[in-house]
Amino acid sequence: MNEEGILTGEFFMMGDVACAEGAISAGCRFFAGYPITPATEVAERMAERMLQVGGTYIQMEDELASMIAVLGASWGGVKAMTATSGPGFSLMMENLGLGIMTETPCVLVNVQRGGPSTGLPTLVGQGDMMQARWGSHGDYEIIALAPSSPQELFDLTIHAFNLSEKYRTPVLVMTDAEVGHMTEKVVIPPPERVEAFPRRKPTVPPSEYLPYKADDDLVPPMANAGEGYRFHITGLTHDEYGYPGMDAETQERLITRLVEKIRKNKGDIIQLEEEGLEDVEVVVCSYGISARTALWPVELARREGIRVGTLRLITVWPFPEERIRQLAGRVKAFVVPEINFGQIALEVERCAAGQAEVILVRHAGGDIHDPQKVLEAIRRAAISDQ
Numbered sequence: 001m002n003e004e005g006i007l008t009g010e011f012f013m014m015g016d017v018a019c020a021e022g023a024i025s026a027g028c029r030f031f032a033g034y035p036i037t038p039a040t041e042v043a044e045r046m047a048e049r050m051l052q053v054g055g056t057y058i059q060m061e062d063e064l065a066s067m068i069a070v071l072g073a074s075w076g077g078v079k080a081m082t083a084t085s086g087p088g089f090s091l092m093m094e095n096l097g098l099g100i101m102t103e104t105p106c107v108l109v110n111v112q113r114g115g116p117s118t119g120l121p122t123l124v125g126q127g128d129m130m131q132a133r134w135g136s137h138g139d140y141e142i143i144a145l146a147p148s149s150p151q152e153l154f155d156l157t158i159h160a161f162n163l164s165e166k167y168r169t170p171v172l173v174m175t176d177a178e179v180g181h182m183t184e185k186v187v188i189p190p191p192e193r194v195e196a197f198p199r200r201k202p203t204v205p206p207s208e209y210l211p212y213k214a215d216d217d218l219v220p221p222m223a224n225a226g227e228g229y230r231f232h233i234t235g236l237t238h239d240e241y242g243y244p245g246m247d248a249e250t251q252e253r254l255i256t257r258l259v260e261k262i263r264k265n266k267g268d269i270i271q272l273e274e275e276g277l278e279d280v281e282v283v284v285c286s287y288g289i290s291a292r293t294a295l296w297p298v299e300l301a302r303r304e305g306i307r308v309g310t311l312r313l314i315t316v317w318p319f320p321e322e323r324i325r326q327l328a329g330r331v332k333a334f335v336v337p338e339i340n341f342g343q344i345a346l347e348v349e350r351c352a353a354g355q356a357e358v359i360l361v362r363h364a365g366g367d368i369h370d371p372q373k374v375l376e377a378i379r380r381a382a383i384s385d386q
Contacts, residue, residue, distance in 0.1 A: 005052035006191050013186040015150040015179045016041035016083075019109055020049060021186075022157030023081050025194045028107070029055035030080040032069035034062055034088060037121040038177040039111035042083035063088040067095035071104045075233065077199075077224030079161055083109035085177075086119060089128055090135070096170055097136030098235045100258065103212070103220065105164035105199070107157065109173040111180040112288075114339075114365030124177040125365035126288055126339035132172050133317050139255050141262035143269055144172040144317040146287040150184045156314070162197035163269065167261055168219050174316060176339070178289040178368060199224075206230065210240040212254075218261035266318050276309035281332045282381040284374070285324075285348055287313040290337045293368045297375035306382045316344065324351035333381035337361035337374050357384045 001007050007021055020042050023031070031046040033039075043059070050057040056073075060066040066082045073080040084092060089110045099106060112128050114120030128135075132144045143163050147153045153175055160171040202209050202221045211231035214220045223229035232242035237254055239245045245254075262269065277283065282301075284294045291312045301308045311327070313320065324347075328334075333356050336345035345360040352358055361377045363369050 002191070004191075005049070005054070007188050008190045009188060011186050011188065012183060013150055014041060014181060014183045015153045015175065016111065016181065017045045018150040018154040018186045019083070019157050019173065019175070019180070020045035021188060022154035023107065023161065024049055024053055025154075025188065025191065026079065026158040026161035027196050028079045028081050028161065029053065030070070030073040030078040031055070031082065032058045032060050032066045032073070032080070033082045033084065034060055034066050036085050036088045038113055038180050039083045039085045039088075039109065041180070042109060042111070063091035064095060067092040067108070068098070070106045071095060071099050071102070074104050074106045075225050077226070081107040081109065083111065085111045085113050086115055086121065087117065089131065093131075093135040097138065097140070099170040100136065100140045100142070101235050102233050103168040103222070103258070104170065105168055105222070106170050107160045107164055107173060108170055109157070109175065112174065112176040120366050122177070123366045124289065124339060124368065126176055126290065127343070127365065129174065129316060129338070129340065129343045132174050139259060141259050142172060142317050143167070143169065143262065143315070144174050146174050146313055146316045147179055148288055148291045148312065149179060150182055150186050153179060154186050154188065158194060158196075162195065165197045165199050166219070167265065168222060169262070172317075174288070176288050202229065211242045212238065213240040214257060214261070218257050218264065262318060269315060269318060270320050271314040272320055272323060273312040273314060274309070277311065277327065280307045280309040282306060282308040282335060282378055283311050283327055283331050284308060284335045284337070284378065285311045285313065285344075286337050287316055287344065289368055290339060293371060294337055294374050297371045297378060300375055301378040301382075304379075306378060308378055308382070313344070319347050319351070321351045324348055325353070328352035328355040331356050332384045333357040333359055335359045335361060335374065335377045335381050337363070337369050337377070339363045339365050339368070357381065
């Protein structure tokens, strides 16, 4: 630990703890949250570490208050984060929408567990993936990342902060209980080697500043409260001044820009990990802990002579539609293992558009997939008549 309280080196570290350390390395200095299994260790670590790095930790009365506190801190000029799971994620949806509408950079970590309702508080699930995309109301785009190891929880938490600042939007880290509670080697680089995207500040004097006047990339510069700039922040449909505009024309301009600033930059945002896709008949498409569960079945299938490759979704939202369509035109089938009854599999099926079969390997949650079931699905895909 250096004199600023930043850790560096190699550690044997739990995923939730790695997430907290990633946030600190990214410059996060405000955490507001409410304890909830299996995300509590993120809050516990931040409660300890914020004091050491000169930041602020607040345990709020509930998840609604946690999310709104994070938005307020961000407008005050601080990189801010919260972490939750299950019912807490549901409670944060209203203020997630507020963050999207007000273009407030921040990070929300969801350590997924089995549901619905209280469900399985201590056991794994991946049932919140569609909620991540559509959980708040109205039209919007979201960025959501899916780490598959404690190291990636560290790395992708940093990346989430960078994306949130670059595109002025809340970013989700959609991990799961297995990855969050897994303990593995985590390498934390020195601060000078951590890429931190700075907040884009106005270049005009306060008298000329319009808080929602976008640059060419559709993202407006952001002044902080207390810096002498005047602005109005509202969840209502608003104009470039931030003032409410209650008409269809203002809605069309604003929502189009909020959506397009993500869609037009998908090439910069989407990250995938591909392996062995050059000449395959089956693609195993997965994310999070399910991507690791699929590795052994893929290896066994290859030993049987099946031409199978893997496509791991590091970025789940925005969805890699173009890549799925490209692959669908030349493979027999996709196999999609996920710890739910079919969420991302539906997106793969939509993008495949009937060109390739999509086989879901579903799991209600509570533990990881039986690798044998994934292997059986790969075998079934290999003999598909599609």
